[in-house]
Amino acid sequence: MTADARPELEVVEYTDPLCPWAWGSEPAFRQLRAVLAGRARWRRAYAILFDADDDPAPDPAVEAAWYGRYLAEVAGHTGAPRAAALDRVARSSWPASLAARAAEAQGPAVAERVLRRLRESVFVLGRPADTGARVRDCVRDVPGLDPERLRADAASAAVLASVRADRAEARAPLPEVLDLVGPPPHPGRAKELDDGFRYALPTLLLRTPTAYRLVPGWRPPAAYAEALRQLGVPVQAGPERLSPAAALALHRSLTAAESALLTTGGPVAADAVRVDTAGAALWFHPDEAAGHPALRGQP
Template sequence: MTSAPRHAPVLEVVEYTDPLCPWSWGAEPVLRLLRTTLDGRVRWRRVFCVLFDEDDDPVPDPAAETAWYARYVEDVSAHTRAPRAPRLSRVAASSWPSSLVAAAAGLQGGTVADRVLRRLRETMFVRGEPADTTELALAAARGVPGLDEERLAADAASEAVRERVRADRAEARRPVSEVRSVEGGSPHPGAAKETPDGAYRYALPTLLLRTPGGAYRVVPGWRPYEAYAKAVRLLCPELTADPVTLPGDRALELHRSLTGPERELLTHGPWPPAGAVRVDTGNGPLWLHPEEAGTGPGDPRAAPTSL
């Protein structure tokens, strides 16, 4: 959930991410909880880092590269418990198409933006077919409630949105000094990554929280909820970050799909909701809202759960 603050925000949350990043996918439960908890009280802004760039050199052996990357995603999912596709068809050729579509979706409001970004993530980590072309990225968004699909396609192709993503990419490559060296204690502590030109970029995901007065805290890598709540308290003691969970049916209505870790972290009460569609992946189940089955990247052959 990402919505405009009801009053002037006391805090901006900047999320450095990429639609096709496995650690960002694994962080979805905690970041969804933080967005739900702070909804309407902060300005939440996503910055698309472009993990797979257009000018990356082609790999000499795509099959070997895909096998290596599939093992890497499997290792990440072992830590995060996030679903992974039983089979990855290829390494994404580029993050630009999915980043452009995600940025364009943001022009249609926070809820639509959240749902489109989630669909794009699921192409990679549920279906195993990354949305690395414009056609695939637009297809992934098809059927999202409230989405104007013609506008999405036009905006994604516009120079204004491409310039926005260019600016995002550049911003992600100007990390604050604190992330050049970070404490361990996490399988992905989030130290800044060196780029081929000798510069640095934020590891993904990284959250930068800052006040209008310029004070900030940075939370890099894969972290527990308390790390984000602590940063909120340090910057804005008056801004409570006690986790807000929802009944299972309301959570599924809002988010449209929930992983096992998300069900545990974001919901309370009976589970699964009536009509929820279970999709089995290579690392645990995913539950879809019944209207998502057959439209989103989840397996359209999945059957309703037994209640």
């Protein structure tokens, strides 16, 4: 492939910053992105799990308690961290989705860190980044981020149009997932809405100029490797595993599941900052921990 050639493989990740199954899929997705580094265009489409016109709960406290139990059930399957308590069910996915898209203008490293913080707002802090103020508080100390530029870009017409297009795309699922019967606990059948369907979150669409494969729901890494094989995309046995310290330097935060899948094993790093949750633990790079909302005010 020449320096100017674009990879023929595209991966579309239908997701939402506040989705628990997407959070639990991050270890497999991080591995897949490493496998496909330089060989695929990876695009996230923000599907808007919590929409602006959703009816408010008659009793927000009861709803939060119920949803907290649901998050515990999901985390039991995925092994992901989860907050001990949830202050409320997210009111809207729009602020976080707009911020995640806006962060892409500041480069892939910053965009990854912003999206990760937005996910952690729910599953580490228990305080979803579901308003502009909460988003700004959540991401304001992300290393390398220009927060004022993020705020301006997130409020722009271009970013709004982009996320609106994502939402519409996610609500036009391919027919394979409409009546899907797949393996539990989250087979990925399209979600039926009042006005149609939406891809289950997360769903990956992998496509070349001549073919495509869908991998919906929560799946093991082998499912993504099989989809690539069916598309004729060469797949190595797996990306080279990094030392725990190198993986933490790259990703800035690691869950226990990510450490097990992506690293050579052993202690994460001598200077890593560990945070225990009601589910699994996770570790932060010292630079990330310095301003992380889960650690603010701690010595």
